[in-house]
Amino acid sequence: MADVLEYQYDKYHFQVPTDCLYAAYDAWVRVEGDEAVVGITDYLQTKMGDIAFAEMPSASAFEQDDILATLESTKATVDVTSPASGELIAFNTDLEEHPELINEDPYGKGWIARLRLTDWEADRAMLLSPEAYFELMKEKVAKAFAEKP
Template sequence: MSELRFTVDHEWLRVESDGQVTVGVTHFAQDALGDVVFVQLPELGSYSQGDEVAVLESVKAASSIAMPVDGEITAINPELEDNPERVNEAPLGEGWFFRMQLADSSVLDSLMDEAAYDRFLTATADA
């Protein structure tokens, strides 16, 4: 998981070999949500950091997914439309939400690596 970057909103980002970035939610996020029963995926296009781009509904609650950084969504994971449970089964794999082209790749340096994210989870749990 060392190539992953994480946000405080429990999203992960992975740079692919073609330069695109794949985005999903972490194990922590999917576990907190419970069984995901519906995923509304974003439209392709440009978004700003913080824009609501997807919605997850679970047996516990509905949750919005925010755009983690500025960029253009270039692909969505159509598998989630018919199989939203993939978010629970493989959040770091088949449960990804979308792929994007970053507006500025240097923004990845400001996100947490795995060690920093683990410390963030520990600090949040202790608070």
């Protein structure tokens, strides 16, 4: 695995791999040639809790910011928004039987989709570097996991 930026907050441990780019809405994209693998961040899967169901839409192409999938957990239902435009190559069908892979390995076995990139230069301009996302994530963690009075 690539280098990771790590952050500890109370009992929570968060990782941000440096080989991905990030959307402010907590999705990641890892480019491999003219293809990309996408998923949700460690922060989002932690905030959601145990993911029990992953629904993949029937679309065959996505624009950046289109809904890519819907995840249900014990705490919330979340629409996963695509951080990149592309034609669908594959959804991670392992998630149908084992949605918990997203909790266990969000940047590896818990990937959501593989896309053939169609507008990467424009999409990339809208994404955050690992370092920029790391700083944003720390702010989100402090708000989301702060002890309530």
